[in-house]
Amino acid sequence: MIDWKLVLEAIGMVIYATFVGFIFMGIERKAMARIQRRVGPPIYQPIIDVLKLLGKREAISHGFIYDFGPIFALGVSITALLFIPIANFHLFSSNADLIVVAYLLEVPMLGIMLGAMSTGNPYSAVGVQRGLLTMVAMQLPYGLAIIALAQHYGTFSLNSIVALQGIHGWSLFVPALFLAFIVFDITFQAMLGLEPFDIITAPAEVSMGPMVEYGGKHAALLFTQHAVQLFAETAFFTVLFLGGAGNLGVFFLKQLAVLFLAIFIASIFPRFTIDQAAKFFWKWPTILGIIAVLLTMGW
Amino acid sequence: MVMVSNLEVPRELRKEALKHDMYLKPISEDTYELFFGPQHMATENFSIILKMDGSRVEKAIANPGFLHRGFEKLAEQRPYFTNIALLLRICVPESDVPENIYSMAVDELVGWEVPERAIWIRTVVLEMARLASWMFWIMGFANEIGLYTAGSWAAAYRERFMRLFEELTGGRVYHIYTVPGGVRRDIPGDRWLRQLGDTVEYIKSKLKDFDEILFDNYITFARTEGVGVMDRKFALDHAVTGPNLRAVGVPYDVRKDDPYYLYPELDFEVPILNEGDSLARVLVRRYEMEQDLYILEQLLEMGPPGGPYMVQDKRLKSLPRFKVPAGSAWAHVESTKGDFGAYVVSDGTHKPYRVHIRGPSQSHGITVLEELLRGARLADVPVILKTLDNCPPDIDR
Amino acid sequence: MDEMKIDENGNGRVMEQENERTEGYDRLSYPLKEFKVFEPLFRWARKKSIWIITFCTGCGGIEMPPLMNARYDLERFGMMPNPSPRMADLFLITGYVTPKTLKRIIITYEMMEDPKYIMSHGSCPINGGVYWDSYNVVKQLDRYIPIDVSIAGCMPRVEAVMDGIMEIMRKVERGEADGWKRYRDNYEWYRRNQDELFGKGWRKETARRWLKWL
Amino acid sequence: MEEGNREEVAEVALNDVVDAVIERAPYAQGKVIRERRVEFSIPAEKLRDFLRVMKESGFEMLMQITVVDWLKEGKFELVYQMWSVTHSTHAFVRLEVQRDDARLPTVMDIFPVAETYEREAHEFFGIDFEGNPRLGPFILEPREYEKHPFRKDFSTLSYVKEIYGEDFDRYDESKTNYVI
Secondary structure (H helix, E strand, O other): OOOHHHHHHHHHHHHHHHHHHHHHHHHHHHHHHHHOOOOOOOOOHHHHHHHHHHOOOOOOOOOHHHHHHHHHHHHHHHHHHHHOOEOOEOOOOOOOHHHHHHHHOOHHHHHHHHHHHOOOOHHHHHHHHHHHHHHHHHHHHHHHHHHHHHHHHOOOOHHHHHHHHHHHOOHHHOHHHHHHHHHHHHHHHHHHOOOOOOOOOOHHHHOOHHHHHOOHHHHHHHHHHHHHHHHHHHHHHHHHHOOOOOOHHHHHHHHHHHHHHHHHHHHHOOOOOHHHHHHHHOOHHHHHHHHHHHHHHHO | OOOOOOOOOOHHHHHHHHHOOOOOOOOOOOEEEEEEOOEOOOOEOOEEEEEEEOOEEEEEEEEOOOOOOOHHHHHOOOOOOHHHHHHHHHOOOOOHHHHHHHHHHHHHHHOOOOOHHHHHHHHHHHHHHHHHHHHHHHHHHHHHOOOHHHHHHHHHHHHHHHHHHHHHHOOOOOOOOEEOOEEOOOOOOHHHHHHHHHHHHHHHHHHHHHHHHHHOOHHHHHHHOOOOOOOHHHHHHOOOOOHHHHOOOOOOOHHHHOOOOOHHHOOOOOOOOOOOOHHHHHHHHHHHHHHHHHHHHHHHHHOOOOOOOEOOOHHHHOHHHOOOOOEEEEEEEEOOOOEEEEEEEEOOOOOOOEEEEEOOHHHHHHHHHHHHHOOOEOOHHHHHHHHOOOOHHHHHO | OHHHHHHHHOOOOOOOOOOEEEOOEEEOOOOOOOOOOOHHHHHHHHHHOOEEEOOOOOHHHHHHHHHHOOOOOHHHHOOEEEOOOOOOOEEEEEOOOOHHHHHHHHHHHHHOOOOOEEEEEOOHHHHOHHHOOOOOOOOOHHHOOOOOEEEOOOOOOHHHHHHHHHHHHHHHHHOOOOHHHHHHHOHHHHHHHHHHHHOOOHHHHHHHHHOOOO | OHHHHHHHHHHHHHHHHHHHHHHHOOOOEEEEEEOOEEEEEOOHHHHHHHHHHHHHOOOOEEEEEEEEEEOOOOEEEEEEEEEEOOOOEEEEEEEEEEOOOOEEEOOOOOOOOHHHHHHHHHHHHOOEEEOOOOOOOOOOOHHHHOOOOOOOOOOHHHHHHHHHOOOOOOOOOOOOOOOO
């Protein structure tokens, strides 16, 4: 049987997430502009951008994989989104969705990489190498942070984590998990592709990296994917550390707080090179993550 | 039917292209060619062909020439005073430097004693140009390493100098202000001097912000330390000048070693570091900003001397026919990029026989860059470019 | 002509023209499908989101960073520098153009996707400016690529550039910024002028090195 | 008073520098032009030897190679401009070569930076620097490179008319003394 309510909720959630994701992108650009003492674009600017990109003539294709990459990325992002319990919408929640979401959020990068690799542009190739290395580098602290969480709450279910935080207070305020929070926030910066880890698209080095050959509708797809991804990642962060929320309004505010944290960090740090980033990830966040895991074991 | 040919791979040709390895090639190969610029954010109108091995540069070939306009040829066809409007376009970020070196050389050829007031104004203009150029450099460097905040702030601070220049000279970027024999206009008034003083104070207070966000940043250190290292012998052999030379421990500053204008009377230091890497180059520039602010403060304290702002000479009545005695002269000043010099040869007519401008990037931008890039990571390429402060119009002219 | 054919097919699918072989190079055309209903919306979006390709071709490049950064912030009009030619809309020719640069400009311009606009900045692209007798400066840029808006002056103030950008926004909204259409329609003429300047076969000889698939 | 003294001392020191150079290279003629400027003229075939002497006597940096095309005399005058950090002095090393078939040995191995200057001089004046492997189109496109545009017998106006067409009418050839 088809659960029509679930289907409707899922569609509604995807539309809501896309819209809010675009607004988040706009807020990101606006806030960055304000920090840089500029006026900045209107908050709905990313929607206009996507509209314009959709209206462009596109005559270039590098083959099937090139077309498939962005679609794959968007699909995975949406799937990840649907597993996250957002406010009172628990769509695909299951017993081990922590692991599922944690890794589904990593996969869209692979989709973009797939498409970028098929373009043959050397800048894309360098960008892909950088992207893959960043992924490998951030896996370790990212995994440790999630292990610490799962260890502390004794469950892999996001729903139960939210419920337990409702009872015992946000995991941000648990000393051991605070370390995990720091670790997660550092990797979060890399997941969003913001400084100091915007190594993949570094415009002054590899001129947009994997995106360099994408234009028109492909780029519009990638923008949409980025919006959904941004929403999903902030939601995941909120669920894990800020205790989720009872309704969409509070949830939105918490997501916004997470986003602003990322924006502030991004606007005061330059960019690492890729080998420095890898070394950094395998040093401080990993050590902190191990301490967090050990602490959660002891508690 | 008329049709367009865009640079896409036509579907019919795709198979053929695959067959001939015309694309899809660079990824599978160990070494590949990367065309870095001119359509690139890091190189403004300058191209480097990088032979890459993974993400390391195996060999770099600088490819200048996108800005060549044949200034030196054009200058031979224009009268002495008209050339000012032409030659200042050689160095875009600090256009006062070419004006000044050319004017100094012509002054020397004619034998003019430039009036004191003009000397004071020229010194102030040069120092202002230096500060504006530093701000521009911060902008470029910060944007290259991804710190857009500092870059944007620096752009806003540069606008203050642009406004002062506009009031003094009438131009924002190209001033056409310093001419042989003096300057073209007098100082607008005391209000302008007060504004300049305020601006110096303001920039001085804002330098702390840059220290916190850019010059004392952990990641800036990580990005620049040990990148593009020169030693003393290499730098001297390759005629590296300016802050880049002072970063390897050679205290050569034209303002001290071949003093011109008011610099012998001013009190300032020449900052030196010995490491010779990108970080040393960055920090030397940081210290020089401080010194420039200090120099401007001293100049303002001194105040403009009275008297005319232009040499009193009957020959100036008919500028196009103004003749310069035969001979040759070399004049150079310290720009933010290094030693900027002009060699003017006159054969006694009203047009120069030969004008040769030495831009500092002529040595920084080709041989030094190629040597420093060898073995660097791709991410270091913009850092090296910017810390050498490579200015393509100098090379091409 | 192009629109007519699509209307006859009526599928809204992008059509592929037959690959003609004339003068030894291969050409291909996908006409831009204009959706009648959504066209005003797209035009509004195009006007509000003009991405500039980061290719500073002359001394005007010095005024680009102030334009983009604090004080004269272009991002409030939705403009943004973009390093990738595939995504960019506006080509800002900032100053004089030498033949060596013009080759790159043409290649980059052709890599951009329609609709695309060109704004020239300063006197030099109009008639050579101060370099009117220079052997290495292209005198009349309009002969080689289509220009939508020209700003005179050397160097034009930032406000003048912003006025030019407003003009191009108005033109985009009214659908008059049709340089790309002119380039398509008069391709033979532009091509002939380019070949006259660079010599025949310059694409094969030099440009193939930059873009292997050319 | 004091300043005048110092200048005199500097001039004496400069004379010593010039004398020391000439002692090692007797074929050269040298003189002090003014404070911090000295001048040497040498025969073209002694160029490499002399530059080596200069480098050893404290002129570490080769700032520029200026070529002046004296069309009437049929000669290129080359000015190797050097800066000495130790003496704080600028030196002009002048030499002359025949205009047709201008050849000189390269000084790349003495001053590596000379590579760029020589490429430039070759490109704009057509002087052959024997031993420099990178001579060729550098800044210019091959078509302009072949003309060596900075030579005095290259007319940029007629070239512009030839390349950019008839509608280029800002220059009136009937006027003899054209002031721009």
